[in-house]
Amino acid sequence: MSTPYKKTKAMNEPTSTGKPIDAALLTRFTNPLPSVAERKAAGKALREKVPHAQHAVYHPSPTRSDPVALLIEHSKTRLQNLVPIRNARMLASPFAFLRGSAAAMAADLAPTPVTGLNVQANGDMHLANFGWFASAERNLVFGINDFDETLAGPWEWDLKRLVASAVVSGRFMGADKVLCEEAARAVVGSYRQRMRQYAGMGNLDVWYARIDEADLRDVKSPEARKAARKIMDKAHQRGHAQVLEKMTELVDSQQRIIEDAPLIVRETHNAHGRPIGEALALTLSRYVSSLPEDRRTLFARYRVVDVARKVVGVGSVGTRCWVVLLQGNSEDDPLFLQYKEAGASVLAPYAKASKWACEGQRVVVGQRLIQGAPDIFLGWGIQKDLDGSHFYVRQLRDMKGGAEFEPDAGRGKLLPNYLKLCGWALALAHAKSGDASAIAGYLGKTEAMDEALARFAFAYADQTERDFDALTTAARAKRIPVAQGAD
Secondary structure, X not given: OOOOXXXXXXXXXXXXOOOEOOHHHHXXXXXXXXXXXXXXXXXXXXXXHOOHHHHHOOOOOOOOOOHHHHHHHHHOOOOOOXXXXXXXXXXXXXXXXXXXXXXXXXXXXXXXXXXXXXXXXXXXXXXHHEEEEEOOOOOEEEEEOOOOOOEEEEHHHHHHHHHHHHHHHXXXXXXXXXXXXXHHHHHHHHHHHHHHHHHOOOHHHHHHOOOEHHHHHHOOOHHHHHHHHHHHHHHHHOOHHHHHHHHEEEEOOEEEEOOEOOOEEOOOEOOOOOEHHHHHHHHHHHHHHOOOHHHHHHHOOOEEEEEEEEOOOOOXXXXXXXXXXXXXXXXXXXXXXXXXXXXXXXXXXXXXXXXXXXXXXXXXXXXXXXXXXXXXXXXXXXXOOOOXXXXXXXXXXXXXXXXXXXXXXXXXXXXXXHHHHHHHHHHXXXXXXXXXXXXXXXXXXXXXXXXXXXXXHHHHHHHHHHHHHHHHHHHHOOOOOOOOOOO
């Protein structure tokens, strides 16, 4: 194969600085890359090393850690008054337990077979971490919406966690075994087919690719399209003005965030005794320095009105999280930002070491790689002047919407269609950051991988239910604290 940009004598001539161009460095950008066909063939060859059938197997390690002990250990770095809320939320169902136990599943996935093809892995891939959100152009797109655990790692880990969540959630919603298997196979089939599609596209085409409202035509079920449209209609209404109306009240002619203890609390000092005003000023100064210059100019037009600590999610409960209300030209020009503590990824003990000095930067860069249409106010920082903690900042609820997962046979029937959408979004995320051609070559055209991962999903769903039972037993024995009314 010939290179489109051949080295010439001129490359060794002096530059404007008087130094010759480094030909060895230039080679990095001029050497030809393997073709799509070559990379597909290399991926296909990996089936000899790691046959598809190997992915079907899940056997807990004889040295597997007690899931309750692991949960207790991970709770030590969290705000202790919020740990009972986290435990209560995880006790709601096996699916809630799965959502909160990403660290346990990362340990379970670490010894499973992988091809060695890495992507920017999400690290906490389950079907509740997808939804609709606003692109920078204010259009609704569908994709992954939580990135706290993102890190470079095997694509298999994300796909296995997602397919396991299909069966765990399906059982919780009342789906029978046949429907759960259909849902599991839908995830993998969609991922496989979309990855093959992205393998045949140009790099820029993949980078700019989106799953938007027009793509609902690919959802064949009228009921599924109707449900998706309902979610999108809600998302269109969830701008900053709607959040202002829902989360604030007028106090002495000034908007204030409504308290709802212990879930939303206004505090005068942070966990380390610093006055909130001082801590917030230091936080924002670190955050602003991470923004591109154009975003700094925009952010400078807003002023802080109020701040409150907020409990979010399931697995994130107990981490430090704050909501900041800012105001622009008027009371009708609000901006809500969410500050969130960033710890090490649950994948870190098992994946290649992170190159980021700031865990918040890891989250933000990972989101930009995966999502493709990230929040314009994404930023990060380290609390060097406070407690040394790492954090990232994003907009709160800006045109965001997602499906609800509750016991409901009617909704359960929609799972396969929804999971096709999730499998598509995961394939797009991995294609943006990894080698779509090699992964597509490994997955192939047949349903062999669909069948293998469906079997894995049922085996791991059984493991999740055993772990949930262990947590329930621990709660009854008062081994762990559990809050009442923590929804």
